Amino acid sequence: MKHLKFLQSQYLLASAFALLFSASTLQASSFAVGISVGIGYGGVAAKIPAGSSVVVHQPLSVVAGKARVYFQHGKMLSRIEHTYDPYCYFSMKRPRAEMKSPASILPETFTVKKQFRRKEQTAQRGTLLASSVSMGIETGFNSWLALNEGGPQNLNHYLRLEPSDQPQVSALVCGVYADPQERTSPSIEEMAEALGAFATIKTAQ
Numbered sequence: 350m351k352h353l354k355f356l357q358s359q360y361l362l363a364s365a366f367a368l369l370f371s372a373s374t375l376q377a378s379s380f381a382v383g384i385s386v387g388i389g390y391g392g393v394a395a396k397i398p399a400g401s402s403v404v405v406h407q408p409l410s411v412v413a414g415k416a417r418v419y420f421q422h423g424k425m426l427s428r429i430e431h432t433y434d435p436y437c438y439f440s441m442k443r444p445r446a447e448m449k450s451p452a453s454i455l456p457e458t459f460t461v462k463k464q465f466r467r468k469e470q471t472a473q474r475g476t477l478l479a480s481s482v483s484m485g486i487e488t489g490f491n492s493w494l495a496l497n498e499g500g501p502q503n504l505n506h507y508l509r510l511e512p513s514d515q516p517q518v519s520a521l522v523c524g525v526y527a528d529p530q531e532r533t534s535p536s537i538e539e540m541a542e543a544l545g546a547f548a549t550i551k552t553a554q
Contacts, residue, residue, distance in 0.1 A: 392536035394466070395523070397508060400553035401461040403521050407547060409439060409454040416441045418454065423545025429526075433501075435539040437523040437548075442516075454518055460511040461553075466534050469503040501526050506534040508550075521548070 411418045412427045419426040419438040429436050439454055505524035523540040525532070535543070540550055 392538065394533040395506060395535060395537040395540055395550075396552070397461060397464050397506070397537070397550060398553050399461055399463050401464075401508075402551040402553075403459040403461065403508060403510065404549045404551065405439075405454060405456050405459070405547070406549065407456060409547060411439075411441060411443075411452040411454065413451045414448055416443045416448070420543050420545065420547060422542065423547075425547055433526055435523065435525045435535040435543050437521060437540055437543045439518060439548075440520040440522060442519050452517075455515060457513060457515060459513055459518065459521075462509045462511045464506065464508050467505050467507060468529060469505060501528050504529055504532070504534040506540075521550075 409418045409425060415427060417438045417440050419429055419436055421429065421431055421434055421436045441452065441454070443452060503524050503526055505522050508521045508523075510518060510520055523535050523543060525535050525539070537550065537552070544550070
C-alpha cells in the first residue's frame with residue numbers, strides 16, 4: 350500500500366513538472382514569435398513627431414499627368430522601380446487643369462503637421478505599384494489599427510506637411526512593399542537612403 354502511494358506521489362510530481370515545463374516553453378515561444386514579428390528584417394520603424402522638418406535641397410521634377418515624385422536608392426524617379434525596396438515620394442494637390450503640364454517642387458523647409466502609418470493593398474503592374482484600397486491607420490508609433498488580409502502590402506508612413514509657400518505640396522510618404530507579419534514601415538535610415546541628397550528629414554526633439 351505504501352509502495353502504491355509512493356508511486357502515485359511520484360507520478361503527480363512528474364506530471365506537475367511536465368506541465369510547468371510546457372507552460373514555460375509556450376511562454377518562451379510566444380515571446381520569440383513576438384520579437385520576430387515586432388522587429389522583422391526592416392529595423393525599427395521611424396518616429397517622426399509633429400514639428401519635425403523635411404528639407405528639400407534641390408528642385409524636384411513632377412512629370413505631366415502625375416502628382417507624385419518618387420525616390421529609391423537616392424535617385425529621383427517618376428515611378429517605383431524596385432518593387433520590394435523602401436521608397437519615398439512627395440505628394441502634391443494638383444488641379445486637373447494643371448495635370449497636362451510638368452510641375453516642380455522648389456527647395457524649401459517644410460514642417461510636419463502630423464504623422465501616421467497606413468497599410469494599403471496594391472495592384473502591381475510590372476514595376477509600378479498603384480495604391481487601391483486603404484487598409485488602416487496607426488495613431489501611435491507601433492500599433493497598426495488595420496485589417497490584415499495577408500500577403501505583401503504597402504506599409505506607408507505619412508508625413509502631412511504644414512501649409513507653406515508651396516501649398517500644393519501636401520505630404521512626404523515613405524514606405525515599403527512587404528508582408529506586415531515580417532516587418533514594419535521603413536526606419537529613418539531606410540528613408541534617408543531612399544531620399545539620398547534630394548531631401549532630409551530632421552526629427553523634432
